[in-house]
Amino acid sequence: xxxxxxxxxxxxxxxxxxxxxxxxxxxxxxxxxxxxxxxxxxxxxxxxxxxxxxxxxxxxxxxxxxxxxxxxxxxxxxxxxxxxxxxxxxxxxxxxxxxxxxxxxxxxxxxxxxxxxxxxxxxxxxxxxxxxxxxxxxxxxxxxxxxxxxxxxxxxxxxxxxxxxxxxxxxxxxxxxxxxxxxxxxxxxxxxxxxxxxxxxxxxxxxxxxxxxxxxxxxxxxxxxxxxxxxxxxxxxxxxxxxxxxxxxxxxxxxxxxxxxxxxxxxxxxxxxxxxxxxxxxxxxxxxxxxx
Numbered sequence: 511x512x513x514x515x516x517x518x519x520x521x522x523x524x525x526x527x528x529x530x531x532x533x534x535x536x537x538x539x540x541x542x543x544x545x546x547x548x549x550x551x552x553x554x555x556x557x558x559x560x561x562x563x564x565x566x567x568x569x570x571x572x573x574x575x576x577x578x579x580x581x582x583x584x585x586x587x588x589x590x591x592x593x594x595x596x597x598x599x600x601x602x603x604x605x606x607x608x609x610x611x612x613x614x615x616x617x618x619x620x621x622x623x624x625x626x627x628x629x630x631x632x633x634x635x636x637x638x639x640x641x642x643x644x645x646x647x648x649x650x651x652x653x654x655x656x657x658x659x660x661x662x663x664x665x666x667x668x669x670x671x672x673x674x675x676x677x678x679x680x681x682x683x684x685x686x687x688x689x690x691x692x693x694x695x696x697x698x699x700x701x702x703x704x705x706x707x708x709x710x711x712x713x714x715x716x717x718x719x720x721x722x723x724x725x726x727x728x729x730x731x732x733x734x735x736x737x738x739x740x741x742x743x744x745x746x747x748x749x750x751x752x753x754x755x756x757x758x759x760x761x762x763x764x765x766x767x768x769x770x771x772x773x774x775x776x777x778x779x780x781x782x783x784x785x786x787x788x789x790x791x792x793x794x795x796x797x798x799x800x801x802x
Contacts, residue, residue, distance in 0.1 A: 532707055533605070533740070534605075535590075535603065536606075537568060537602060538567040538568070538593055539565050539566055539600065539603055540564040541560050541561065541562050541563065542560070543560060563586050563589045565586075565765050566765060567586070567765065571708065574739070575740050576741040576755045577741070577742055578744075579591070579744045579751075580748050580761065580787065581762050582787075585762050586763070587761055588713070589764075590761070591629070593605070594710060595629050596613075596615070597629075599613075600613045607626070607708070608626060625655055625706065627706055627707065627710070628701040628702075628708075629701065630714045631712055631714075634694040634717065634718075635717070640686055642684075643683065644682075644685060644688075644696055648699050651704050664681075667699075670703060671696075671699055673702065674695040674699045680696070690718050691718055691726065694715075697714075698714075698729065698730070706739070708741070711741055713744055713745055713746070714730075716747070743755055751772070752772050752776050755772050756771065757770065758770065758775040768784050
């Protein structure tokens with residue numbers, strides 16, 4: 511049994527404790543096999559090396575809560591997200607979601623659970639099918655899950671576009687006709703189509719301008735309040751996570767090294783790596799002042 515290396519900065523707030531738990535990840539690991547050259551390679555032999563992308567990651571998410579997962583590129587954040595969404599099959603560990611273990615679910619079981627767990631990807635330029643009109647993109651989850659008829663789906667698409675601040679006639683246009691921020695709004699509308707309980711946001715603002723980032727964060731907050739959504743919000747930028755999250759988990763080299771409320775992690779960091787992330791946002795002098 512591997513010991514949990516996480517430094518718990520403090521207890522969750524009373525408000526978070528009162529909320530019901532919707533997601534519980536325990537001991538999640540994801541390892542990849544990769545061919546590597548060996549001394550015998552010249553004779554046609556190959557060895558396999560094991561890449562430990564995620565090791566023994568544990569966290570929980572409550573109803574209406576935002577948990578921020580922060581770390582540098584390559585720390586294992588997106589791999590964790592893809593395992594939770596079961597876009598990747600975990601090597602080990604459990605992912606308890608609404609009474610089921612996603613890590614061991616069959617394809618048919620996953621199909622039903624995907625209505626309750628959706629994902630917004632990092633790049634709004636590649637995550638939307640350029641051959642489909644925006645209305646078709648947003649309606650696709652409804653079609654796949656057999657929700658409504660053509661007329662009701664059209665009305666639902668118009669409603670979703672309105673929710674994310676896009677004109678109703680956007681549905682007749684193609685994704686290439688919109689800016690990055692507008693495309694991300696469309697991606698959020700698609701994620702909302704099935705009224706999920708949890709949305710995984712995988713660096714949803716990293717490819718956007720700073721002013722547009724703020725608009726998307728405000729939109730996500732408003733939608734969370736309206737629909738009681740829970741977010742697993744992933745970013746390499748601690749300042750963005752601080753603006754969005756109730757709690758923050760700091761990840762490096764495939765493991766969570768620190769977890770606590772946003773204020774605790776940001777103002778009283780325990781782990782050296784967290785201090786390094788803060789120094790990139792605030793500057794070394796500011797970090798020392800925050801710690802004092």
